[in-house]
Amino acid sequence: MKNLESLIIFARVAEMKSFTRAAESLGIKKGRASMVVRELENDVGATLLHRTTRTVQLTEDGRSFYARARDLLSEAEELQSMFSHSGMSLRGRLRVDMPAVLAQSVVVPALPQLLEAHPELELELSSTDRRVDLVLEGFDCVVRLGPIVDETLIARPLGKLRMINAASPGYLERFGVPQTIDDLVNQGHRMVHYTQNFGSKADGWQYPTDDGYKSLMLPGTMSFNSVPACHEAGLAGLGLIQGGYSALIPHIKRGTLVEVLPNLRPEPLTASFVVAHRRNFSQRVRAFMNWTEEVLKPYFD
Numbered sequence: 001m002k003n004l005e006s007l008i009i010f011a012r013v014a015e016m017k018s019f020t021r022a023a024e025s026l027g028i029k030k031g032r033a034s035m036v037v038r039e040l041e042n043d044v045g046a047t048l049l050h051r052t053t054r055t056v057q058l059t060e061d062g063r064s065f066y067a068r069a070r071d072l073l074s075e076a077e078e079l080q081s082m083f084s085h086s087g088m089s090l091r092g093r094l095r096v097d098m099p100a101v102l103a104q105s106v107v108v109p110a111l112p113q114l115l116e117a118h119p120e121l122e123l124e125l126s127s128t129d130r131r132v133d134l135v136l137e138g139f140d141c142v143v144r145l146g147p148i149v150d151e152t153l154i155a156r157p158l159g160k161l162r163m164i165n166a167a168s169p170g171y172l173e174r175f176g177v178p179q180t181i182d183d184l185v186n187q188g189h190r191m192v193h194y195t196q197n198f199g200s201k202a203d204g205w206q207y208p209t210d211d212g213y214k215s216l217m218l219p220g221t222m223s224f225n226s227v228p229a230c231h232e233a234g235l236a237g238l239g240l241i242q243g244g245y246s247a248l249i250p251h252i253k254r255g256t257l258v259e260v261l262p263n264l265r266p267e268p269l270t271a272s273f274v275v276a277h278r279r280n281f282s283q284r285v286r287a288f289m290n291w292t293e294e295v296l297k298p299y300f301d
Helices: 005-016 019-026 030-044 060-080 100-117 169-175 181-186 227-235 245-254 283-299
Strands: 049-051 056-058 091-098 120-127 141-145 154-161 163-167 205-209 212-216 241-244 258-260 269-275
Touching: 005 019, 005 030, 005 049, 005 056, 005 060, 019 030, 056 060, 091 100, 091 283, 100 120, 100 227, 100 241, 100 245, 100 283, 141 154, 141 283, 154 283, 163 169, 163 245, 169 258, 181 212, 227 241, 227 245, 241 245, 245 258, 245 283, 269 283
Parallel strands: 091 120, 091 141
Antiparallel strands: 049 056, 141 269, 154 269, 163 241, 163 258, 205 212
16 A cells, blocks of 8 residues: 555545545546546455445445554545644544433534534534444544443543433322422323333333432323424423423523423433544544534533
8 A cells, every 4th residue: 555545535435435435525537536446456366345336335344444544544635734833723524422411402503603614524423312432433532421331432531411300280280289299200200202212121210319319100101212303292292201401491591491300300411522443533533523522611510
């Protein structure tokens, strides 16, 4: 491999699953991208990509090669910028994933200031409630809420996001405003249930006790595997909801939601900044991590 260009082109094709889209994003012709990848496969002595008329997929060898290539490209970027002033503008592509509700309510509204300060930064922001695979899906970093179950990942805690209880005014008119945990049962309250996977047990109503936090299973006719959908169900008066302060406070200020049981809030959720390997903490990733922490600070307990 004479230079890093072939790795850059290969990685972009692998990530976009298309020679055409990869070439367009890099400003080169599709034929050149295809030729460079073929030469790279000849150099390494392995087929890295399965090509069909519809899509391009990594082979088993290609997945291993892609993971190492990403590390090498990250180190090359770090080497190139090691003497750069910390206040210099960031440039290049940054692929990030975070929970949809966090992106919608906090991060996306703050992005104009980030991109104004760093106009050459190309941000690819994925917002989903599922746990993405950082390596196979080519993410530089992710923001995750709750415990980090994969011990192979490198996680830095950012803070604990405040959680609150809420309901629509119409719902509270029908069922009453609960003042205690007992009221949730005695007044016949219902909750909107959330579960990551249908078929598994839904989360109950979480509340603090002297011994920590407990969960009360309240009835409810609606279950969702999407946090934004749960919030919409609460706005529609389908039941009580528990959610992040950052996402629900705009609705509370507008009067479309009312906070209930403010002294019995759910346990705060730990927000973590996660990368696949310490080598992934490039200058660009570190800068985005610090910016994300500042943006989320007002919503930490």
